[in-house]
Amino acid sequence: MKNFWVILKRELAAYFNSPIAYVFIIIFLMLSAGFTFFVSGFYDTNQADLRAFFSWHPWLYLFLIPSASMRLWAEERRSGTVELLLTLPVTLADVVLGKFVASWLFVGLALFLTFPMVFTVAYLGAPDGGVILAGYLGSFLMAGAYLAIGCAASALTRNQVVAFILAVVVSLLFVLVGFGVFTGILASFLPSGLLDLVAQLGFITHFDSIQRGVLDSRDLLYFLSVMGWMLAANVVILEARRGE
Amino acid sequence: MIEVRKLVKDFGPIRAVDGICFKVGKGEILGFLGPNGAGKSTTMKILTCFLPPTSGTAIVGEVDVRKDSLAVRRKVGYLPEGTPLYSDMDVLGFLRFVAEVRGFRGEEAAAAVDRVMASCRLERVRHQSIDTLSKGFRQRVGFAQAILHDPPVLILDEPTDGLDPNQKHEVRDLIKSMGKEKCIILSTHILEEVEAVCTRAIIIDRGRIVADETPEGLRRRSRQHGALQLLVEADGAAMENELAELDGVEKVTCEALDDSKLCRVRIYSSADSIPLQPVLDRLAGKKCPVREVTLLKGSLDEVFRSITRKEGAAA
Ligand SMILES: Nc1ncnc2c1ncn2[C@@H]1O[C@H](COP(=O)(O)OP(=O)(O)OP(=O)(O)O)[C@@H](O)[C@H]1O
Numbered sequence: 296m297k298n299f300w301v302i303l304k305r306e307l308a309a310y311f312n313s314p315i316a317y318v319f320i321i322i323f324l325m326l327s328a329g330f331t332f333f334v335s336g337f338y339d340t341n342q343a344d345l346r347a348f349f350s351w352h353p354w355l356y357l358f359l360i361p362s363a364s365m366r367l368w369a370e371e372r373r374s375g376t377v378e379l380l381l382t383l384p385v386t387l388a389d390v391v392l393g394k395f396v397a398s399w400l401f402v403g404l405a406l407f408l409t410f411p412m413v414f415t416v417a418y419l420g421a422p423d424g425g426v427i428l429a430g431y432l433g434s435f436l437m438a439g440a441y442l443a444i445g446c447a448a449s450a451l452t453r454n455q456v457v458a459f460i461l462a463v464v465v466s467l468l469f470v471l472v473g474f475g476v477f478t479g480i481l482a483s484f485l486p487s488g489l490l491d492l493v494a495q496l497g498f499i500t501h502f503d504s505i506q507r508g509v510l511d512s513r514d515l516l517y518f519l520s521v522m523g524w525m526l527a528a529n530v531v532i533l534e535a536r537r538g539e
Numbered sequence: 540m541i542e543v544r545k546l547v548k549d550f551g552p553i554r555a556v557d558g559i560c561f562k563v564g565k566g567e568i569l570g571f572l573g574p575n576g577a578g579k580s581t582t583m584k585i586l587t588c589f590l591p592p593t594s595g596t597a598i599v600g601e602v603d604v605r606k607d608s609l610a611v612r613r614k615v616g617y618l619p620e621g622t623p624l625y626s627d628m629d630v631l632g633f634l635r636f637v638a639e640v641r642g643f644r645g646e647e648a649a650a651a652v653d654r655v656m657a658s659c660r661l662e663r664v665r666h667q668s669i670d671t672l673s674k675g676f677r678q679r680v681g682f683a684q685a686i687l688h689d690p691p692v693l694i695l696d697e698p699t700d701g702l703d704p705n706q707k708h709e710v711r712d713l714i715k716s717m718g719k720e721k722c723i724i725l726s727t728h729i730l731e732e733v734e735a736v737c738t739r740a741i742i743i744d745r746g747r748i749v750a751d752e753t754p755e756g757l758r759r760r761s762r763q764h765g766a767l768q769l770l771v772e773a774d775g776a777a778m779e780n781e782l783a784e785l786d787g788v789e790k791v792t793c794e795a796l797d798d799s800k801l802c803r804v805r806i807y808s809s810a811d812s813i814p815l816q817p818v819l820d821r822l823a824g825k826k827c828p829v830r831e832v833t834l835l836k837g838s839l840d841e842v843f844r845s846i847t848r849k850e851g852a853a854a
């Protein structure tokens with residue numbers, strides 16, 4: 296467990312030692328503000344909440360988060376440092392968790408830096424602080440789920456581009472399940488009971504429900520279990536493909 | 540300290556390591572030799588618990604690699620082939636990271652890092668990014684990382700690969716100086732290195748051990764070993780018969796050197812010692828001045844090639 300912290304520290308430093316961190320943060324901030332203000336017409340709706348802002352997050356994360364996670368294992372494999380790392384006295388759990396949590400904190404920082412949005416709504420009216428907080432929590436949890444998928448994808452290959460594409464494709468499945476249009480298509484041939492079940496597997500259903508300000512433990516559990524399963528997959532993949 | 544038992548490693552249809560057995564004790568420096576793809580690195584990866592064996596096992600410092608990989612990894616210092624390092628870190632940061640993973644904290648970690656920086660002469664690049672290091676320094680950082688926790692077992696995959704002669708010499712001295720209290724395995728393609736540092740050499744070919752001896756013993760296998768070489772001013776062919784008549788001489792070869800009237804004569808003997816005096820007397824009688832006399836030691840290169848090629852032909 297001590298090594299978890301050592302790995303976490305190294306991985307966090309690795310983000311900030313490379314330009315990726317700054318590019319990621321700047322692009323994330325620009326896109327999230329840009330979509331909110333220009334595409335959703337934040338000022339026109341004249342509502343003192345961050346709905347318009349958060350509703351873009353699943354789509355932003357879909358492309359941005361794989362870029363933050365693609366490096367994690369693929370680069371270790373490409374440069375051979377995975378051999379160095381895994382012959383040190385560390386457990387796979389420590390390494391996998393350390394890398395994951397580092398990337399989560401990093402994305403959390405990017406998310407935190409959107410705080411001026413809160414001031415903007417506060418200026419526009421009297422927003423519900425609890426709902427905003429829940430929105431941030433939901434977004435952070437969802438980011439963790441995307442990242443865990445990205446980590447597992449990165450462990451599969453030594454090529455960062457492949458890791459990126461894999462992560463986007465898998466994440467897209469999680470987004471589409473439960474997304475309006477897609478649900479419509481499924482509704483044409485699935486019985487409604489099954490349809491609900493399928494919708495429960497998607498990110499958006501749970502993210503929306505947290506965003507409304509209702510903290511249902513099922514939603515939290517959903518995101519945590521996606522992370523858990525994906526990180527377990529990450530461990531299994533590493534174990535199985537060590538030498539390749 | 541290390542005991543390898545019938546180790547086998549398959550990569551799909553490829554059998555990289557094919558039933559290797561050997562033991563290495565404390566104070567030994569074992570050189571791993573073998574052609575490319577022989578299975579040296581694969582064996583080392585199993586010993587350091589990076590790869591699991593397909594069958595068989597290895598005991599490293601009383602611990603079985605299949606049973607307690609963490610305990611094995613604590614005892615082993617490992618320099619992987621090609622010296623992979625985190626290029627986004629600086630030397631100090633990297634060694635500090637390894638120290639912390641190895642369980643050193645605070646002052647202790649700083650002291651351990653300072654110690655290896657001194658013994659590997661890394662102070663000058665302390666704050667340099669690993670990205671920008673020259674190959675020699677990279678290699679030294681990899682070496683420093685491996686010995687940081689003063690491990691009882693050291694496994695080095697081509698530790699002097701790509702170093703200039705001075706640095707090779709330095710690294711060898713470092714290895715030799717640690718050889719007394721540790722058990723060291725190193726792989727190399729440089730045969731003189733084996734003679735310079737190793738107490739024992741194992742030659743692997745296609746995943747099997749084909750020789751396991753001291754470097755001296757290996758050299759004794761050479762056909763040239765113990766042969767007498769003379770540089771003589773003479774006509775070759777005539778002399779060959781002349782000398783072959785002498786007692787104790789088994790075979791004589793003569794080779795004219797192009798650029799002079801000199802001739803290189805090699806005399807192989809069946810007896811333990813070459814009949815040097817009779818040879819010289821005979822040559823003096825023929826009025827052939829002898830320019831140079833050498834007792835050949837034989838070359839490991841030749842032994843290496845004859846052993847690994849012979850095996851190749853058999854397969
Ligand atoms: N991950 C892998 N997947 C498939 N085959 C592999 C893998 N690693 C090694 N091999 C094969 O195993 C054999 C032994 O390789 P190994 O790297 O152990 O050789 P080596 O003795 O270290 O050679 P060299 O002197 O070139 O370093 C080779 O045929 C190699 O192609």
Ligand SMILES: [Mg+2]
Binds near residue numbers: 579
């Ligand atoms: Mg090798």
